[in-house]
Amino acid sequence: MTTTADSGVQSGPKAGGRSDTMRRARSVFANSGMIPALVLVIGIGAMLSPVFLTAPNLANVLRISAVVGLLAIGQTLVILAGGGGIDLSVGSVTAAAGVVGALYQGYGLAGTIIAALATGAFFGLVNGLGVTTARLQPFIVTLATLTIARGVSFQLSNATPIYVSVPGLDYLATGAILGIPVPIVILGVALLVGQLVLSRTVYGRKLYAVGGNEEAAYFSGINVNRLRLSVYMISGLLAGLAGVLATARLSTADANFGTGYELAAIAAVVVGGAPLTGGRGSILGTGVGVLIIALFENLLNLLNVNPWTQLMVTGLIVIVVVALNRKGEGGPDRRIWKGLPLYAVLVAGALLLFFVL
Amino acid sequence: MAGDAMNPMAPGTPKREHGVPVGPGERGAARPPLLSLRGITKSFTGVTALSQVGLDVREGTVHALVGENGAGKSTLMKVMAGVLQPDSGTIEIHGAAVRLHGPADARRRGISLVPQELSLMPHLSVAENIYLGCLPRRAGLVNRRALLRGARQVLERLGANVSPTSLLGEHGPAVQQLVMIARGIVLGGKVYILDEPTAALTDPEIERLFAVLRELQSAGAALVYVSHRLNEITGLADEVTVLRDGHVVQHRAASGVTEDELVRAMVGRSVERFFDRPGKPQGDSQPVLTVSGLTRRGVFEDVGFTVGAGEVVGLAGLVGAGRTEVARAIFGADPVNVGEITVRGRRARVRSPRDAIAAGIVLVPEERKTQGLILNLSISDNIALPHLRSFARGPFMRTRRLRDHTKQASERLRVKARSVSTAVGTLSGGNQQKVVLARWLTRQPALYILDEPTRGIDVEVKSEIYREIGRLADQGAGVLVISSELPELLGICDRILVMRQGRLVGAVPAHAVTEHEILEMAMGTGMS
Numbered sequence: 099m100t101t102t103a104d105s106g107v108q109s110g111p112k113a114g115g116r117s118d119t120m121r122r123a124r125s126v127f128a129n130s131g132m133i134p135a136l137v138l139v140i141g142i143g144a145m146l147s148p149v150f151l152t153a154p155n156l157a158n159v160l161r162i163s164a165v166v167g168l169l170a171i172g173q174t175l176v177i178l179a180g181g182g183g184i185d186l187s188v189g190s191v192t193a194a195a196g197v198v199g200a201l202y203q204g205y206g207l208a209g210t211i212i213a214a215l216a217t218g219a220f221f222g223l224v225n226g227l228g229v230t231t232a233r234l235q236p237f238i239v240t241l242a243t244l245t246i247a248r249g250v251s252f253q254l255s256n257a258t259p260i261y262v263s264v265p266g267l268d269y270l271a272t273g274a275i276l277g278i279p280v281p282i283v284i285l286g287v288a289l290l291v292g293q294l295v296l297s298r299t300v301y302g303r304k305l306y307a308v309g310g311n312e313e314a315a316y317f318s319g320i321n322v323n324r325l326r327l328s329v330y331m332i333s334g335l336l337a338g339l340a341g342v343l344a345t346a347r348l349s350t351a352d353a354n355f356g357t358g359y360e361l362a363a364i365a366a367v368v369v370g371g372a373p374l375t376g377g378r379g380s381i382l383g384t385g386v387g388v389l390i391i392a393l394f395e396n397l398l399n400l401l402n403v404n405p406w407t408q409l410m411v412t413g414l415i416v417i418v419v420v421a422l423n424r425k426g427e428g429g430p431d432r433r434i435w436k437g438l439p440l441y442a443v444l445v446a447g448a449l450l451l452f453f454v455l
Numbered sequence: 456m457a458g459d460a461m462n463p464m465a466p467g468t469p470k471r472e473h474g475v476p477v478g479p480g481e482r483g484a485a486r487p488p489l490l491s492l493r494g495i496t497k498s499f500t501g502v503t504a505l506s507q508v509g510l511d512v513r514e515g516t517v518h519a520l521v522g523e524n525g526a527g528k529s530t531l532m533k534v535m536a537g538v539l540q541p542d543s544g545t546i547e548i549h550g551a552a553v554r555l556h557g558p559a560d561a562r563r564r565g566i567s568l569v570p571q572e573l574s575l576m577p578h579l580s581v582a583e584n585i586y587l588g589c590l591p592r593r594a595g596l597v598n599r600r601a602l603l604r605g606a607r608q609v610l611e612r613l614g615a616n617v618s619p620t621s622l623l624g625e626h627g628p629a630v631q632q633l634v635m636i637a638r639g640i641v642l643g644g645k646v647y648i649l650d651e652p653t654a655a656l657t658d659p660e661i662e663r664l665f666a667v668l669r670e671l672q673s674a675g676a677a678l679v680y681v682s683h684r685l686n687e688i689t690g691l692a693d694e695v696t697v698l699r700d701g702h703v704v705q706h707r708a709a710s711g712v713t714e715d716e717l718v719r720a721m722v723g724r725s726v727e728r729f730f731d732r733p734g735k736p737q738g739d740s741q742p743v744l745t746v747s748g749l750t751r752r753g754v755f756e757d758v759g760f761t762v763g764a765g766e767v768v769g770l771a772g773l774v775g776a777g778r779t780e781v782a783r784a785i786f787g788a789d790p791v792n793v794g795e796i797t798v799r800g801r802r803a804r805v806r807s808p809r810d811a812i813a814a815g816i817v818l819v820p821e822e823r824k825t826q827g828l829i830l831n832l833s834i835s836d837n838i839a840l841p842h843l844r845s846f847a848r849g850p851f852m853r854t855r856r857l858r859d860h861t862k863q864a865s866e867r868l869r870v871k872a873r874s875v876s877t878a879v880g881t882l883s884g885g886n887q888q889k890v891v892l893a894r895w896l897t898r899q900p901a902l903y904i905l906d907e908p909t910r911g912i913d914v915e916v917k918s919e920i921y922r923e924i925g926r927l928a929d930q931g932a933g934v935l936v937i938s939s940e941l942p943e944l945l946g947i948c949d950r951i952l953v954m955r956q957g958r959l960v961g962a963v964p965a966h967a968v969t970e971h972e973i974l975e976m977a978m979g980t981g982m983s
């Protein structure tokens with residue numbers, strides 16, 4: 099009808115771009131289960147625990163989720179670029195980056211950071227070449243890197259945690275900028291830059307195109323391989339940065355660090371609305387996904403729920419939010435309600451075992 | 456039917472023109488309706504695709520459905536086949552109201568659909584694709600013998616020379632289209648719904664298809680048929696319904712209807728449909744493209760030709776003659792064994808589409824859904840895809856500039872959509888095709904390769920596209936057009952190349968040759 103003409107007239111020269119970004123952002127959240135889930139967690143948390151909504155608690159949650167948050171940003175790009183893209187290696191690469199950084203602590207803060215970032219980028223390059231040049235499946239390539247990077251970490255650290263004492267490093271864990279803890283600032287900046295890249299740059303457009311239809315993108319002259327290589331390298335770099343933050347927080351580099359973090363990052367991405375098939379999703383969504391999972395785990399902690407039950411509940415939350423997210427694509431998805439009995443039985447069975455044994 | 460229910464207040468609602476009523480002597484009216492639609496309304500977010508549509512499909516007749524791109528034809532077909540649920544209105548089978556709970560339910564009731572967009576499994580065999588969802592079984596296992604026998608029979612009936620055991624993905628859209636049709640036929644039933652089945656086919660296949668359709672018809676089946684090739688309607692259909700903007704604007708007997716009458720009902724005015732390119736003097740222009748000795752073993756051999764600046768060259772041939780394959784090779788999408796490609800006198804090393812675009816060659820591919828479009832991105836992103844750099848300042852997109860530019864480009868080809876931010880996947884088939892074309896219009900390459908550029912596009916926009924092609928050539932570009940519609944090639948081209956079984960068998964000036972002569976060359980039956 100008249101909408102086309104209206105939108106052209108109403109938006110002034112400056113408003114044009116912004117309204118477009120707004121629309122895109124809105125379309126990410128419209129019909130998704132993310133926002134209800136976030137509101138629900140915060141609401142329940144505020145009701146059940148007096149500490150939950152306090153500034154120190156929230157700051158603590160965010161500080162701890164900085165590492166997984168960085169990994170989830172890289173994971174978003176990798177998944178978005180399609181072709182079955184996934185990076186299973188990020189947890190191990192975080193540990194490897196931490197260990198290598200620790201070995202270079204003699205070169206000071208800069209040496210430690212550069213060594214860690216270079217390690218991350220190196221493993222990213224390995225993943226990227228495996229996927230593009232060698233044409234292997236991302237799942238397999240990054241699974242191999244997961245194992246290799248963990249092995250490298252143990253080898254280099256002789257399987258013992260390395261104590262790290264670099265002047266200035268602890269600032270990355272305990273410092274604050276304008277009252278905001280530094281890890282939170284780093285995560286926040288990474289999220290903003292990531293979102294900006296996806297929504298406003300040429301690179302971002304190409305990522306969505308390649309993820310949406312690789313062949314059509316190739317026919318349009320886009321260098322698909324170079325783009326895919328780049329997302330694995332970014333993912334590796336961010337894992338390197340995560341390694342630096344982890345070392346700063348713990349003052350040690352531990353080869354065991356980050357086990358299972360790749361799965362946490364993937365969970366955050368899918369909760370944030372990106373399907374594993376690629377071509378859709380946003381960094382903003384991933385940020386919300388990280389937040390939902392972190393707040394939920396924190397709440398369960400505050401309520402003294404035992405860790406095993408926590409695992410079960412977290413798994414269920416991921417399933418429910420992802421099912422709700424799917425509503426956006428063509429009508430309400432009844433599958434979730436059909437799946438519910440199954441999960442009810444699962445939980446009941448687990449609890450039963452728990453009490454019987 | 457639908458006229459009384461239309462909202463007279465809605466601005467721009469087309470006025471219903473009363474066509475020639477279906478006379479009592481006609482084959483159509485005498486028979487009872489098998490499938491009837493009453494007051495069907497369907498809207499998508501913000502778009503009313505169908506409004507109070509009524510339609511009867513009678514036993515042993517063909518009911519044709521025509522209308523511009525986005526008129527609602529495919530949506531109506533999907534409602535009939537249970538793929539979409541209408542917002543309101545009823546569907547009746549033999550006069551009894553039914554609710555179709557999905558495609559499987561519709562199939563059980565004897566309704567089978569051949570959809571407009573190819574939806575097949577490229578990694579399965581041709582036979583398996585034909586029997587997808589109804590594989591013949593014995594003792595719980597797939598009965599391979601029955602499967603192959605059935606597939607071979609139906610393919611033979613359609614005149615498709617295809618091995619049932621070959622992988623579907625190895626074949627082009629014409630064979631895939633035939634497989635879709637074959638699937639509709641083996642499903643059996645009483646109502647066959649065909650949405651633009653001939654869009655990818657050439658004349659001999661179309662003739663075979665029509666013979667099969669007539670057999671079904673005389674066996675008592677009811678057929679619903681959609682096509683933008685209006686000359687097919689008069690030969691095949693008993694009744695015609697014309698849709699415009701989701702309304703039925705005309706329903707009449709097909710006998711005696713002229714193409715012009717149909718066009719006027721579809722568009723609301725007369726359209727000059729034929730385009731005759733003023734003859735260009737031959738051979739005096741600089742060649743923009745020279746191909747020599749191009750060979751891809753087993754596919755095409757020793758192909759050599761030139762396209763001059765300002766020249767429109769057509770590539771004719773039957774399905775499987777290797778036209779698309781040559782186009783893809785020139786564009787760098789497929790490797791070649793030997794051969795040389797020269798663009799504007801410079802030897803071009805083309806190893807990927809990226810190289811080709813850099814050398815000044817662009818391609819509008821034949822399969823819009825797989826090779827052309829990113830369905831979940833917007834119209835504007837799709838148009839801008841190959842030129843993102845020119846809409847950027849540094850690394851950042853200049854969103855406003857992008858919108859303005861793409862709005863212009865899509866208006867030029869009359870893409871029907873709410874705005875350029877609409878996702879391409881929600882557009883009608885023809886409108887998607889317009890987006891693929893619009894992508895390259897503003898670029899000024901040396902050579903355009905257009906593979907079936909007007910596939911699925913309505914008459915009005917077709918002539919618009921012919922004019923665009925002429926304009927591109929007048930600006931000095933060379934244009935290589937592949938089309939299955941010979942009248943189209945004869946109308947817009949200066950020169951026509953004919954391929955047969957992977958070889959170039961003729962090159963003739965377009966004004967000095969007839970359709971018949973080209974067909975003979977393509978089939979190898981003539982004297983040449």
Ligand SMILES: Nc1ncnc2c1ncn2[C@@H]1O[C@H](COP(=O)(O)OP(=O)(O)OP(=O)(O)O)[C@@H](O)[C@H]1O
Pocket residue numbers: 499500502503504522523524525526527528529530531571871872880881882883884885886911
């Ligand atoms: N899934 C969808 N979401 C939103 N709009 C849709 C969707 N499917 C169709 N439409 C809209 O409904 C209208 C009718 O589309 P339809 O595909 O029925 O047209 P058509 O007559 O088949 O056109 P064509 O000749 O191009 O195939 C169009 O405006 C189209 O954009």
Ligand SMILES: [Mg+2]
Pocket residue numbers: 528529530571650883884885
């Ligand atoms: Mg259609």
